[in-house]
Amino acid sequence: MLITVKTLTYYLSEHPSIINFQWSYDQSWASTWSFLFTSVTLYLTLSIFLHLLLALLLRRGRPVSLGPIPAIHSLSMTVISATIFAGILLSASAEIRESRWFWRRNKTTPFRWLLCFPMGTRPSGRVFFWSYVFYLSRFVHMWRTFFTIxxxxxxVFFQLFYNSVLTFMSFLWLEFSQSFQVLAILFTTLVYAVVYGYRFWTGIGLPGACFPLVVNCQMVLLGCNLVCHVGVLRFHFMKGGGCNGIGAWLFNSVLNAAILLPFLKFYVKMVLEKRKNIGFIENQNQDAKFTKKIKEK
Known part of the structure; x- marks a missing residue:
């Protein structure tokens, strides 16, 4: 067991390719602005084109059978998300362990580092390697849009917007060594591992949860991100030189707000409708009991 743990730790946080990683145009694939804009534009164009093509070729509302492909995709995303979560968790622990002596001189704590990178931080090393893997995983995540279509x-416009925004944000994390990304990736990959694991579970025909698990997980994720954004803002204005990549963080915050508001509106509407349906069912049950008593009399 110890050998297995040591082996996993080595390949997830101590491998030379992870330690020596550098985000740069000539060393990292898909690291240019042109690639980012081209890929997102292509994603949006293909989604719209596929939707219009199906509207022309097939009867309205007729689904296209994909067999086990969505379940395989969900399983793949579960494994990818769990791997990124474990990798960045071990990498962050290693960075904290190795940098603790330096932080004492600068009065920096591990918690502050997780939320607020010191000014001058460059996109290299362990955590940025896993940030890069997370960025690449966004393109695998996009395939779910085509399955939905x-x-x-x-x-779904929100799905297109959500995937595009998260791809842009993950690129900004690397490009500007943005603060807060370690916790953001930890939260996101943990939620994705649960959500996609659940989708795989239901995709192979097993029973689902009695409550909207996916929506609740996404709501928890957005709530955690909101709290962490407040923490970044607090640390930035404290004594200590500010947080690295604060400009990208501000843009990131605007994009997060653009995601949070419509999702919060949808979530509240869903909860109210659920309560309304429960109340309607309870009233029907009470009416049925009352009618039964009258008949018995």
Missing amino acids: LRQRKL
Whole structure:
């Protein structure tokens, strides 16, 4: 067991390719602004084109069977998310352990480092390697949009917007060595591992939860991100030189707000409708009991 743990630790945080990673145009694939804009534009174009093509070729509302492909995708995303979570957790622990002596001189704590990178931080080393892997995983995540279009025959604007925004944000984390990204990746990959694991579970025909697990997990994720953003702002204006990549963080905050507001509106609407349905069912049950008593009399 110890050998297995040591082996995993080595390949997730101590491998030379992880320790010596550098985010740069010539060393990192998909690291240019042109690639980012081209890929996101292509994603949006293909999604719209596929939706319109199906509308022309197939009867409205008729789904396209994909077999086990969505379940395989969910399983793949579960494994990828769990790997990134474990990798960045071990990498962050290693960075904290190795940098503790330096932080004491600068009055920096591990918690502050997780929220607020020191000024001058460069996108290299362990945590940025896993940030890069997370950025690449966003393109794998996009495939779910095409599954939704094919199976449900719906083009969901929020899904397009959400995937595009998260891809941009993960690119900014690397490009500007943005603060807060370690916790953001930890929270996101943990939630994704649960959500995609649940989707795989239901995708192979096993029973689902009795409550909206996916929506609740996403709500928890957005709430955690909101709290952490407040923490970044607090540390930035404290004595200590500010947080690295604060400009990108501000833009990131605007994008997060653009995601949070419509999702919060949807979540509140869903909860109210659920309560309304529960109240309607309870009233029906009470009416049925009352009618039964009258008949018995």
